[in-house]
Amino acid sequence: MTALDRLRRPYDTLRSVVRFRRFQSDGTARRLARAASVHDLRRLARRRLPGGVFDYIDGAAEDELAKAANNEAFRRIVMRPRVLRDVSHVDPSTSLLGKPLPIPLALGPTGFTRIADPQGELAVARAAGRAGLPYTLSTLATRSIEEVGAQDCERKWFQVYVWRDRGLVTEMIERARVAGFEALMVTVDTAVFGKRDRDVRRGFELPPKIGLETLIDGALHQGWTLDFLRNDPILFANVAGRAAVDGSDAVTLSDYINAQFDPSLSWADLDWIRTVWDGPVMIKGVQTVADAVLAADAGIDAISLSNHGGRQLDSAPAIVDLVAPVAQAVGDRVEIICDGGIRRGSDVVKAVALGATACTIGRAYLYGLGAGGERGVDHVLGLLDADIRRTMALVGARSVAELTPDLLGEPA
């Protein structure tokens, strides 16, 4: 080896191993490209959003036991992968409410979505539409039924909170029908509002009030603050124009809900909803086998096993633990949606193997929205889609029909 070769060798070796990523000048694209999971997007959202906004999304009731339990229950479930099954073609498609779904997933309702990004519900609906997934618009949305109805999203569901003013409920349901919504999802776990300690500590009000704390927080999160100031005020868009209820006066969400929603809600009200809506009806917030059986008996089309992401009753059961006993009790009489704690596609695979038809997500897409707007929601849905396909291949399931409980449990 010549002296020149000796000098060049370190350079050649270094050149063979060093690879610089092409610089991405678009900051959002750069951040999203490095977000490998929903957990990464949560961290990005935490950085981008003011503390009170992040806590409104991330927080849960009281000691946040139910929220933690939802996540922990998924982590506890071990898979028993089968091998040598030729998984060159994996088909994760299924059907829900009689229509095909590309993967067993839908986007659940979240109120006040514009707080994470000015496009709010419109961005989430469009991202759901691109992924071919249903999107559920909340009663407490900050974009109206008509605005969301006009977005390119084929399957839209409307989430109903039953207000004391039944006339208002009837009117919203009729507007959803005219705007092309396919199904109603009636939330039944919010007779009164759960106490969310993080919101209480921050004095969080909707719309966000501009106190000294908010001003300082806003200055530290300029991207969010500029978006907030440049756009129309955030209101409860479905009741816009009704001064008493549209959110134009700052209130705490708990005062608002306790004043407007009807705590006398009962099974009889579901019969009443059937008289004003002739499409599919789901109920969201079932947390026991006994209520799941009552829902099946009442002819409900799908039940969402849900504790509201741990935002209502703090000592509620972990949702995925309910799936198998409920599936056993109701059989094929009613479709089962598993809602709460989904952070990875493997969580969806586990829920389906236990007997769920599909899962819904809340915070996962809000973290994406907070981290990177509409592209952030696309990113989350892309991650979950890829996770589901990869996990199915790794457990040896070529279709959702092959996702059975024997793929889960203790090693055997």
Ligand SMILES: Cc1cc2nc3c(=O)[nH]c(=O)nc-3n(C[C@H](O)[C@H](O)[C@H](O)COP(=O)(O)O)c2cc1C
């Ligand atoms: C910020 C936020 C707002 C929500 N707003 C509503 C709502 O308006 N109506 C409703 O039925 N559920 C609402 N939920 C509950 C979600 O639909 C869903 O049940 C919950 O987020 C599922 O848990 P996950 O966040 O772990 O996926 C909300 C959840 C969050 C995080």
